[in-house]
Amino acid sequence: MNYTGNNDRIDPVESVSEGRVHSGISPAGAAEDTAMGIVMANRSEYYCDLYREMAELIGDTAVRKLWKVYGGLSVSFPTRLYSSTYRRAFIQQHMDDMKPAAIAQELQLTERRVRQIMREIRQENGEAREHF
Numbered sequence: 001m002n003y004t005g006n007n008d009r010i011d012p013v014e015s016v017s018e019g020r021v022h023s024g025i026s027p028a029g030a031a032e033d034t035a036m037g038i039v040m041a042n043r044s045e046y047y048c049d050l051y052r053e054m055a056e057l058i059g060d061t062a063v064r065k066l067w068k069v070y071g072g073l074s075v076s077f078p079t080r081l082y083s084s085t086y087r088r089a090f091i092q093q094h095m096d097d098m099k100p101a102a103i104a105q106e107l108q109l110t111e112r113r114v115r116q117i118m119r120e121i122r123q124e125n126g127e128a129r130e131h132f
Contacts, residue, residue, distance in 0.1 A: 082107060091117050 044055035044063070055063045082090070087107050094103055095118050104111040
């Protein structure tokens with residue numbers, strides 16, 4: 001039995017999986033997972049807090065993909081977006097045309113760390129040590 005209603009109302013539905021009928025609830029506008037024959041909500045307002053926040057940032061479709069692949073796992077995002085190899089290459093490319101403070105802000109490093117990497121690059125290239 002499937003009832004239609006306004007968007008705020010959760011409607012009872014039935015789904016068929018492997019010849020058995022399962023009753024449950026699903027919001028109006030739910031999408032059916034054809035592989036399982038299960039009606040699943042695809043509106044972020046019905047998600048738990050974390051998934052709802054993620055849906056606001058990256059969209060419902062992306063959240064559902066992440067959930068299918070990583071659901072149940074603990075995932076930790078590193079604070080640094082860029083790899084150390086990229087950061088070093090970026091610093092080497094821009095150390096003559098950008099201030100260390102600007103590079104530090106761009107890469108989310110401290111200015112001191114940027115200066116250290118600049119010094120390492122100059123030493124590897126055999127350049128004289130410069131003071132900032």
